Amino acid sequence: MDQTITKPRSFQEIILRLQSYWAGQGCAVMQPYDMEVGAGTFHPATTLRSLGSKPWAAAYVQPSRRPTDGRYGENPNRLQHYYQYQVLIKPSPPDLQELYLGSLRAIGIDMALHDIRFVEDDWESPTLGAWGLGWEVWCDGMEVSQFTYFQQVGGHDCHPVSGELTYGLERLAMYVLGVDHVMDMPYNDPDAPIALSYGDVFRQTEQEYSRWNFDVADTDVLLRHFEEAEAECARILDHAEDDPKTGKRIVMAHPAYDQCIKASHIFNLLDARGVISVTERQSYIGRVRTLAKRCADAFVLTEAGGYAA
Amino acid sequence: MPDLLIELFSEEIPARMQAKAADDLKSRVTNGLVDAGLTYAGAAAYSTPRRLALRVDGLTERSPDIKEERKGPRTDAPEKAIEGFLRGAGVSREDLIERDEKKGRVFYAVIEKPGRPAAEIVAEVLEDGIRNFPWPKSMRWGAGSLRWVRPLHRITCLLSREDGSEVVPLDVDGIVSGRATEGHRFMAPGAFDVTGFDDYEAKLKRAYVVLDAAERAEAIWHDATNQAFANGLEVVEDKGLLAEVAGLVEWPVVLMGEIGEDFLGLPPEVLQTSMKEHQKFFSVKNPKTSRIERFVTVANRETADHGSTILAGNQKVLSARLSDAKFFWENDLRVAKSEGLTAWTDSLSNVTFHNKLGSQKARIDRIAALARELATVVGADAGIAAQAATVAKADLASEMVYEFPELQGLMGRYYSDAAGLPSEVGAACQEHYSPLGPSDDVPSAPVSVTVALADKIDTLTGFWAIDEKPTGSKDPFALRRAALGVIRLVLENGLNLSLDQFIDLQLVRHKGHLIEAVSDEDVEDLIHEIAQHGVFGAAYRTIKEKREGATDGLDAMNGEVPDKSVDLLSFFHDRLKVYLRDQGVRHDVIDACLGMPGNDDLALLVKRAKALQTVLDTEDGENLVQGFKRANNILTQAEEKDGVEYSFGGDPKFAEDPTETALFDALSTAEAKITPAMKAQDFSTAMAAMADLRGPVDAFFEAVQVNADNEVLRRNRLNLLSSIRTTCLQVADLTKIEG
Secondary structure (H helix, E strand, O other), X not given: OOOOOOOOOOHHHHXXXXXXXXXXXXXXXXXXXXXXXXXXXXXXXXXXXOOOXXXXXXXXXXXXXXXXXXXXXXXXXXXXXXXEEEEEEEOOOOOHHHHHHHHHHHOOOOOOOOOEEEEEOOEEEOOOOEEEEEEEEEEOOEEEEEEEEEEXXXXXXXXXOOEEEEEEHHHHHHHHHOOOOHHHOEOOOOOOOOOOEHHHHHHHHHXXXXXXXXXXOOHHHHHHHHHHHHHHHHHHHHOOOEOOOOOOEOOOHHHHHHHHHHHHHHHHHHHHOOOOOHHHHHHHHHHHHXXXXXXXXXXXXXXXXXXXX | OOEEEEEEEEOOOOHHHHHHHHHHHHHHHHHHHXXXXXXXXXXXXXXXXXXXXXXXXXXXXXOXXXXXXXXXXXXXXXXXXXXXXXXXXXXXXXXXXXXXEOOEEEEEEEEEEOOOEHHHHHHHHHHHHHHOOOOOOOEOOOOOOOOEXXXXXXXEEEEEEOOEEXXXXXXXXXXXXXXEEEOOOOOOOOEEEOOOHHHHHHHHHHOOOOOOHHHHHHHHXXXXXXXXXXXXOXXXXXXXXXXXXXXXXXXXXXXXXXXXXHHOOOOHHHHHHHXXXXXXXXXXXXXXXXXXXXXXXXXXXXXXXXXXXXXXXXHHHHHHHHHHHHXXXXXXXXXXXXXXXXXXXXXXXXXXXXOOOEEHHHHHHHHHHHHHHHHHHHOOOHHHHHHHHHHOOHHHHOHHHHHOHHHOOHHHHHHHHHOOOOHHHHHHHHHOOOOOOOOOOOOOOHHHHHHHHHHHHHHHHHHHHOOOOOEOOEOXXXXXXXXXHHHHHHHHOOOOXXXXXXXXXXXXXXXXXXXXXXXXXXXXXHHHHHHHHOOHHHHHHHHHHHOOOOOHHHHHHHOOXXXXXXXXXXXXXXXXXXXXXXXXXXXXXXXXXXOOOOOOOHHHHXXXXXXXXXXXXXXXXXXXXXXXXXXXXXXXXXXXXXXXXXXXXXXXHHOOOHHHHHHHHHXXXXXXXXXXXXXXXXXXXXXXXXXXXXHHHHHHHHHOOOOOOOHHHHHHHHHHHHHHHHHHHOOOOHHHOOO
């Protein structure tokens, strides 16, 4: 039994422990990407850095938005804004499963009492043109993480292969802390002078965004934004590699990818507003994928993407 | 004789792939060993979530030495040719022998291939097996390029003999073979060495791994049923789930838990599906009430608290899942009660069924129209049948079916009942997808049968209309299954219906939508006339005659519908042959009946075929067919030679031989029985009467020469033969009978 590990007492303590655990494993602890995304995978530290031959190891929290999951803060398990913890290591180390299990121990899950299982779950992101094989990890029948070996991203084969871990932080924390409703979960230390629950921090925003996502967001504006982001992404990538001002070779993979992220999130909003029909859905996904592929093509022509002049 | 042990130890292998992977390992390795000249006494393969294992017992130590001779050039051939031969055969001059042959003295190379030790062969075969393993999906990991289902960590490969065991040396992309393996990930971490299969299996068990999947499944089932029994309950059997769960654990521990009181009001199918799909739980029911009251989950370890933490966690997850299900159920019930099922049906206009065949709503409207037309033939109320067809697929728009597609139909029944619709409608919601396979039950309630038929005929005609017929092994829309469904619905309910008419009606509806030139009026007129006249052709001609205005649309239809209709009917006939063959009806018997009138009435067709088969199984029947064929042959030859058709029937007054007279009498007796029997579709009587002709026909051929010198006699006899032919052919096309 892991007697040295104490139980965490709050949501933020779980995050802090994951941060320090993965820092201890040599990951660069990064900060959330400053754009609206649907999942931690969209952070360029994962999507773009999983491409090319350069080794990489990063861990970070990523606020994620899924407009369709909004429930006005009333559902005990569903949120339109939530946090993912994301780890990406390239090449995937041979003991990645053990490293992962170590992170569960670090947040107070006693392996001697719980039943941890790796259950087949292959991952595919049609919008990113990406797929990989792996598992969902179960703790006592609950999915606590996704574990994926990336095989392809943006249409490019991954060489070497990255290992990706994604933790749904609220769900994991609720389980570890023994809380039944997400809004009741202690956000900071419950004995702090000003103790805050998850609900104190997020109930109101869940309500506000649920209303906006479902009923108020201006779909005409969103449709226009989608088109604009799409056009801007293409326009950026159409520029020549050589910058006339500095005389340097500067491929603008990241600014273009920002526009791809933007288009993807706008698509999610449009989907939540119910204005995208089944057939149109496929075509929107295809349009975002086209952008993601072009960004991936550009990234592998940059230094971080392994390009050698 | 050494025994071989192989283990391939990896990260978790998907449960659904394990059994086949174990079989593949066994067949690849043993085939490879045998191809290389080794033999073995027995082999068995095993799988757990983290390993594939193979034992091969009684392997030979070496492959045998092989000596082979290869013929070369003549001894007096040019030096260059001889050198070339030496190079090709890989031997030197000294290895050549000479032999005298007809054409002169010839060189022979004697090539000796010494046998190789088993270890060398095993290493080669295993490496090839690993590199070319037929995983349904495989992956790379790290910086390597080897592919396996998930990262491969260890290769254990041992040859063991009485005096010890040796590691078979092998290096696959840096994974070096050894004698070590690992036990349970959590209960016995760390590696240990093994010496052979028995040692391996025993040590694994001490390290909390049950190697044999069947043993794990048995232990799970045994413990689960015992725990349920102790509480007066029963585990709901599910072999697929049992196999899957056995593939998720190395050390199964069965735990039984409670389903919260709040959720016991959910339909049992919802509980069962939710628990199985999301959590891989078995359902446990109370045999007295048939209610599902508990669940069984299988953990992968023992714990100090006897699984109570694990069970509590599982229970919590289940509650969250069932809260969702309950939310869907209550929402759906509210919609069903307040807005009725048609609101859902209407919303299906936004859901595409197939991009050429339109939305689900358009499809439902077509099915409802056809159901109305089919109802009277099936014996259902037309109004209720159309209503049932309109709501039968409504549940596709419900939240529960969105979440659990496998509950389609069943939820429709619950919601139909909740909406206060007639119980026949609810039954049709559930049953109209049936039969799904050859062993699935066929509905018998008339409304359900009507909607089931309309649904399947609409699907078949639709895909025929857009030329998406099944080819070879490709049948993405399960059209063979749909056709078999129609066949079973018709036959098992004893329905006499003209399939042609309903195929034509529905083809017109599809084509009306697909061909631009066709107007709504064209479609309406055609449907009206088909209902009157039975088939497309007659309907088309009637409208052509009446119509003053343009007929472009009609003509376009005429260019397509009849061909598709004929083709689809013959597809039905092909499926019917397969179906009847499985029931022991000979294919030539079916062929003999296919050409008869009314062949689109499948029940009639089968009745005819079965009666014919019964007659053919009698001696009279079998011999009559011979007599018939003889008569037919003689007649055909004479008709060809004479250039006339003998179809008048003979005149008994020209009969010369008593057997001839007797045959005339027998024919008129038979005719008198057959004609009314055929009219009454009493095939047994008709065919029995036909078989009675056997004696007179045989006697006639025995005594009489048909092609007599006397031309009057000959013509009369030929005309008599033609009566035999006509009489028999009105029963079935006996020319198709083989033998």
